Amino acid sequence: MTVRTRIAPSPTGFLHLGTARTALYSWAYARHHGGQFVLRIEDTDVARSTQESVEQILQSMHWLGLGYDEGPIYQMQRLDRYQQVIDQMLANGTAYRCYCTPEELDAMREAQKARGEKTGYDGRWRPAPGKTLPPVPEGVKPVVRFANPLDGAVTWDDLVKGPITIANKEIDDLIIQRTDGVPTYNFAVVVDDWDMQISHVFRGDEHINNTPWQINIYRALGAELPQFGHLPVILGDDGTKLSKRRGAVAVSNYEEMGYLPEAMLNYLARLGWSHGDEELFTMEQMVSWFDGSHLSKSPSQWDAAKLAWVNAHYVKHADNARLADLVVKHFKARGIEVAAERLLVPCGLFKDRCNTTVELADHLTMYVADVQAPEAELAEKVTDAVKPAVAAFAARLADAALAWEPAAINQALKDTLAEFGLKMPALAIPVRLLVCGRAQTPSVDAVLAAFDRAVVVQRLQKV
Template identity: 55%
Template sequence: MTVRTRFAPSPTGFLHIGGARTALFSWAYARKHGGSFILRIEDTDVARSTPEAVQAILDGMTWLGLSWDEGPFYQMQRMDRYKEVIQQLLDSGDAYYCYCSKEELDALREQQMQQGIKPRYDGRWRPEAGKVLPEPPAGVPPVVRFKNPQTGAVVWNDLVKGEIRISNEELDDLIIARADGTPTYNFCVVVDDWEMGITQVIRGDDHVNNTPRQINMLQALGAQIPQYAHLSMILGDDGQKLSKRHGAVSVMQYHEDGYLPEAVLNYLARLGWSHGDDEVFSMAQFCTWFDLDHITPSAAQFNTEKLNWLNAHYIKQADISSLAADIQQRLTALGVDTANGPDLAGVIALYRERSNTLNDLASSIAYFYRKPETDAAAAEKHLTVDVLPVLAGMAAKLENIAWTTESIHDVIQATVSDNGLKFPKIAMPLRVMVTGGAQSPSIDAVMALLGKDETLSRIRESLTTSGKF
């Protein structure tokens, strides 16, 4: 049997991080078994589905590199087929028309709740042997309900949660077509999974309650029942359900916040799944290792610190030219023009060991291309009246050297030795003058990249404006 998995998001918003993990696991399972991964857009919620949301899903999948083999298929383009299958169920007696008005159903629900009974449809329009149904009321368009079995149980071996058993007595007769004739979500899913030959349905555990209903409908259609794997939810760092208050939940927001897709994928792979103690691995390795047996049925907890650590790792390993293209865009968004500054790749190479995100990296190196704002506290601490004359003398010596990291270092070291100082006593104020702050890579390497004219200009300006010299 050829493995066929699917990812079937509803385009009512962005591709969230939980959906991305579901897509990743479905994609990896298909890749592991040489099967096909299908993308299906479940857009039957016309009121909430938007073209922008569809595009956000496609953008998120593309950015992550989760390429699909078939699709995207759109449920709204398959309405005629769903209606054919509904008619098939009506003809076979596995579905029926129900003429209950909204008021009747509301009253039934209220009555059941007052009696402490679980609210459910009571089957008043369900055809049974020997049962006489009332005449259909005039002017009331009917819904179509699936005639769910009333005895026995639906049992399946969930590939994550183990055996799940739901009594059919707990299930009422689900509406599969609304009064206007449009099919409902649960029914469309059944037809799609059947006709697309889906062999494994990997999805969030919020769908567990849908599964017994869908299995019963598949059986009524004589369809092959897929295997089901329901993934646990993702919790935030604080143990609460992941939401906007925890930061980015949209996949593309992670892109905007400066994360690499490799890092996000690697992190998502470890959310509820493990392969020994392996923390860092490629998607090729993941597809080789991945199975459903090692997915934990308990909720996974998001750890932003771990994601940042992984992202920093991938930034260090990334191709410099690819990084430069990305950082160029981020600097442009910050209003920074790199045209007249040092080679961007060289600056990135100097700084990428110090950055958790691409936004951090872009912000950290902006001073190479525009005058930095000086950190007042750092200036107060390091630009002291006793050290400024020493720095002025050092600047004069820097005027006359070949501008290399080694030559700059030699001048700084000579200044330190000649004045009986420790190296940080010169390096720290020099950092403040050149970069605006007290943190940077080796200051001689920074000055070499920044260039002689710009470096000396900043030192002179700082000496002039310090008010202490």
């Protein structure tokens, strides 16, 4: 059997972190088994689907590096195929037309509630031997319902949860086509996965209650069942389901906040799956390990601090040229234009101090724009006693005979310290505050060498 997996987001919003994790697992499983990974856009919710969401989903998949072998495939371009299957089911009696109005369905539910019964469709338009159906009402467009088996149960061995059984009496006759001819989710997803020969379906465990309907539709069509794996939800830091009401949940938010895609994938992978005690690993390693086992049955909790730690690791080990390009994008968003080449050395100096590329851009702002240290720190450190030493250091740096490189700058600093009988912090901290706008940086000689000489001298001469 060829392993074929898919991810099928709905373009009614951005690519959610939970969907991204499902996409990662589906992609890794297919790659592990030498199979194919398919991207399908489930856009049958016409009222809420937007092109903006489609574009964001595609961009997020590209940013994450989750390449798909087929797609994107759009459900709304497959309406003729769905109609073909609907007609086949109507002909063989596994589906039927229902003419209940919304008002009738509301009255049906209210009567069931009044009797203390579970609410659900009562089958009044379902054909049966010896049953007389109501007269077809004039002017009412029908929906099409699936004739769900009345007895027995649906059982499947879930890849994550293990054996699950749900009795057919617990589910009613599902609408599979609306009055406008557009199919509903539970029907379209079966036809799609059948046609696309999907062998393994990973999805959130909120879909568990949909699975019995889908399995019964597969059987009604004589189609081979895929294997299902239902993944537990991701909880926010407050212990409730991760939600846009409680923080950033769109993948694109994290790109904007300066996270690297390999860090996001690494972190998402560990939210519900493990390989021993491994915390940091490449996607090549994950693919080699991800055989569908070791998937957690319990919800995982989003931990922003842990993600920042993972991201810091990847930032620290990232190529300086790549980081410079990312910082340029952040600066552009702030209205600052700078060439990436200008930032290569500064990126190398500061990257091991940053959790994100946004933080890296914050650190490097001093190289591309004026900065101002806090007045209280300036008053405390740049005292009248040290100002002559700062001026003398500035004069040494202004001398064109001084090579503009760390060793020469360091020697100028030492000469100034000796001249005024000062310890290193007494001069280095004021220099950092005046030039960099902050008291803490990497080695001051290396940091200054990454500036233009004129900028350093001009900022030191402000005293």
